[in-house]
Amino acid sequence: MKKRVITNIVSRSFGKFASHRFHPVLQKFINISYVKLMKLDMSEFKKPKEYRSLNELFTRSLVKKRVIDIADESIISPVDSLITECGRLESDRLLQIKGMEYSVKELLKEISAQNINRILDGEYINFYLSPRDYHRYHVPCDMQVRKAVHIPGRLYPVNLRFLKKKLNLFVENERVILECLNKEGVLFYIVLVGALNVGEMVLTFEERIRTNLDPDIKVYEYEDLWLKRGELFGYFKMGSTIVMLFEKESVELRVKSKDRVKYGIEVAKFKKG
Template sequence: MTRHITNTISQQFGRFASKEFPRWFQKIVNQGYVSIMGLDMSEFYAPSTYRSLNALFTRTLKASRHFSNDADDLISPCDSLITECGDLDATRALQIKGMSYCVRELLGSEIDDANKDRIEHGQFMNFYLSPRDYHRYHVPTNMKVLKAVHIPGKLYPVNMPSLNKRADLFIENERVVLECENQQGRLFYLVLVGALNVGKMQVSFEPRIQTNADAQQPTAYAFDDLYLKKGDDFGCFEMGSTIVMITEKAGMALSVEAGRKVRFGDTIAKLS
């Protein structure tokens, strides 16, 4: 199968971003990116300390952020803009206002139909990470990971103009679907959606997942005893992209709305 042009562009950009240039030149590249994109580096090390642009993209926090330890509080998994959120229309979610898509197709063929039935009339949230955001993602609640599915696809941009003009964008793009269960015993999904210039989506607990590579068919990885704690860092986008969260019906009471900027650690819902 011929690779889509978006995948080729993203691979080439990934090679550039991962290259470690001479220190003097890397400093110019990093500082230029920080200035052009308007990055807030107050929680991170100086731009000049990162040996590549990718190391700057995937930077870690110097100090841990504080968040609620209440088991019923769901926290934001990332720094992002909530582009849409709310109730599913049966099994349809909003990509953006006026543009919906089928959640069953988003989750893919490797997720059991019975579990897809469980999220009918459930709830969803879309988290868009721009190139200026902190790119790592964290566990939003104490959870058990049941399955991870890598679904190869295209790498169209997922910014606001693209969300408004390209139907089924999340379904066309490469993604990693995490099937999870929270402490309340409710099923939910975290879907990491790739985008243009996202060389890779890292999933720290499953290194066999290699995105924007040569895979052409979905691959599923099942887990028997994989528990993650709220706030744990479990990977990153190597550039900005989107996370979609989907829960069972009445699985959470949202305390945010579309258009709000959130940071990893902010309480965004109450679990039920």
């Protein structure tokens, strides 16, 4: 059996287990055990026993909304995560981790050559979410979503150990690509990358995307879909990775590789003019 099939089946099976609501006593034990095993910081969330399944715990919402008090041109981290790599693309090449390059053109399938050319030599940031992180993702800046592309693929792990040994990991894994513009028309992309045991990548504005189920590439286009900075736009069921890519000479990064960030803090800033 092909490895692609095995990893997808494992992920679907885990997703079924995680979404199952066990007897409250057993569910409480599972939740508390997971929190202890993964060393989750639950200070911003409900108590572990209050979640009716592991999926509810994985996709937990904040009890209190975080205050975002930064400049209008600031780009916030969409997630709580580790920055595995960031910097400037070398033409169309970027890093999944030091020493492991891959191609933007291969990552951004179904995106026009004209728009890919606008990204070449631009800035990028990789956000890695471990299983212990808050799994919801939020809008990094006021933005228009012009297109969503669902690309089925493999579900390899995206942890640091696997990033160091598996070439073209982000290119081979299942992913959802969002083509976006800011208020000034700057082009950027948000790429949600699937991983082993990620049962679903959910978008709040697009229910037709069914990850780890639909075998065909699907493209969805939007006329006037605007999202506000800080707004929830979806969640991973388990940890995974987000890659952001920006039009050439459009942003200044405010983070570096190996920084830990939380949703709501500034990670980059659009250049004025």
